[in-house]
Amino acid sequence: MSAATDRERLRIAVQKSGRLAEFSQDLLARCGLGFRRSRDKLFCFGESLAVDLLLVRDDDIPCLIEQGVCDIGIVGRNVLAEYSAARQDGGIVELRALDSAHCRLSIAVPQELSCATVQELNGLRIATSYPALLGAWLAEQGVAAPIVELSGSVEIAPRLGTADAICDLVSSGATLAANQLRETFKVLDSEAVVAGAQSPPADARGELLHLLLGRIDGVVRVRESKLVMLHIDRFGVDRINALLPNPQLPTVTPVEGGNGRVALQAVCDGPVTWQHLEDLRRAGASQLLVLPVEKLLA
Ligand code: PRT
Ligand code: ZN
Numbered sequence: 001m002s003a004a005t006d007r008e009r010l011r012i013a014v015q016k017s018g019r020l021a022e023f024s025q026d027l028l029a030r031c032g033l034g035f036r037r038s039r040d041k042l043f044c045f046g047e048s049l050a051v052d053l054l055l056v057r058d059d060d061i062p063c064l065i066e067q068g069v070c071d072i073g074i075v076g077r078n079v080l081a082e083y084s085a086a087r088q089d090g091g092i093v094e095l096r097a098l099d100s101a102h103c104r105l106s107i108a109v110p111q112e113l114s115c116a117t118v119q120e121l122n123g124l125r126i127a128t129s130y131p132a133l134l135g136a137w138l139a140e141q142g143v144a145a146p147i148v149e150l151s152g153s154v155e156i157a158p159r160l161g162t163a164d165a166i167c168d169l170v171s172s173g174a175t176l177a178a179n180q181l182r183e184t185f186k187v188l189d190s191e192a193v194v195a196g197a198q199s200p201p202a203d204a205r206g207e208l209l210h211l212l213l214g215r216i217d218g219v220v221r222v223r224e225s226k227l228v229m230l231h232i233d234r235f236g237v238d239r240i241n242a243l244l245p246n247p248q249l250p251t252v253t254p255v256e257g258g259n260g261r262v263a264l265q266a267v268c269d270g271p272v273t274w275q276h277l278e279d280l281r282r283a284g285a286s287q288l289l290v291l292p293v294e295k296l297l298a
Contacts, residue, residue, distance in 0.1 A: 009050040010201075010208040013064050013073035016042070016055035020192055023100055024074040028053070030294070031215040051208060062092045065195060071205055072196040074098070078105050078130065078169060080195045081188060085132035096194040096213060099220055103171040105130055105188040108181040110158050113165070115184045121145050127154050127163035130187075134167045137187045155179045215295075222293040226272045229265045229289040231255055236284045237264060243279050245270045261286075267293060 014024035028035075035044035035053050044053035054070055061073035062083035077094065084090055107126065109115045118141045127148040128134045138145055148163045155175055157163035167187060170176060176183055194216065200206040228247070232240050241247055241264075250266035264285075272290050280288060 013070040015058045077190040098192040101192040124164040127157035128167035225293040227291040230285040231287040
């Protein structure tokens with residue numbers, strides 16, 4: 001980790017373009033980080049804190065952390081797990097799960113192929129871009145199946161006759177359906193994560209990392225949260241609390257000249273729908289207001 005020792009600024013690797021690119025930059029902006037873009041657009045200098053950004057391909061992120069070029073990175077768990085499985089070590093670990101870009105690494109077979117038990121995979125050629133993860137999973141299941149390593153377009157391998165089944169990322173399942181494939185077994189649940197070395201840097205960067213992870217926790221916690229404000233009869237508070245989705249520490253205050261009505265305010269974990277509001281109004285609430293929550297420091 002020699003490259004890390006002569007750096008004072010924390011460096012974060014994020015995907016340059018792709019599914020995690022906008023999400024990563026948005027997350028860091030919500031954490032109060034602002035960056036100045038360099039002309040080559042690969043390195044962004046942090047203007048608000050001593051934290052810089054490196055824009056790269058997602059597959060390079062674990063290695064950049066391992067080499068000490070970056071301290072942390074935002075990457076899919078699938079990429080990190082494949083890297084660790086290939087090296088059979090746990091040097092780079094998941095520091096935080098970010099509850100976004102959810103998908104799963106699954107085995108899929110042609111619709112017409114019967115595959116009810118894992119043992120039926122024996123002898124099938126399975127195409128994947130995740131050979132280490134798939135290899136480890138097959139070994140765990142006691143299945144002997146040749147792995148066909150492909151870097152992309154895995155879903156067309158069965159139609160081309162280069163494989164009998166595939167192991168690829170699935171989110172909606174539309175790609176599998178479009179290719180007449182059926183999802184059978186799940187190898188890994190994935191989402192975007194913060195990856196980093198097992199032990200934080202022992203200098204000022206370690207403190208910055210601690211601060212940043214705290215802010216990330218605050219952002220992730222409230223991403224789906226809403227602040228709900230409403231008026232209700234003093235005796236209806238319990239009834240209203242029961243209707244709110246996961247209300248956290250509701251606050252009740254008297255309403256000036258409100259004839260026994262009180263104002264109730266609560267941060268709710270999870271979406272607050274029109275249905276919730278209509279139910280609350282039927283239960284006697286008025287002046288209903290739902291506001292997004294940007295940050296929370298408990
Ligand atoms: O260029 P670079 O190497 O940086 O990017 P990339 O092309 O390797 O990755 P990218 O941008 O496609 O995905 C980045 C990360 O997003 C992945 O590593 C996953 O952690 C996460 N993610 C979430 C997904 C999906 N959902 C997803 N659906 N990554 C890929 N897919 C693909 C999948 O491979 C398949 O082709 O989408 C298709 C399936 O989607 P459905 O909705 O049809 O099931
Ligand atoms: Zn990639």
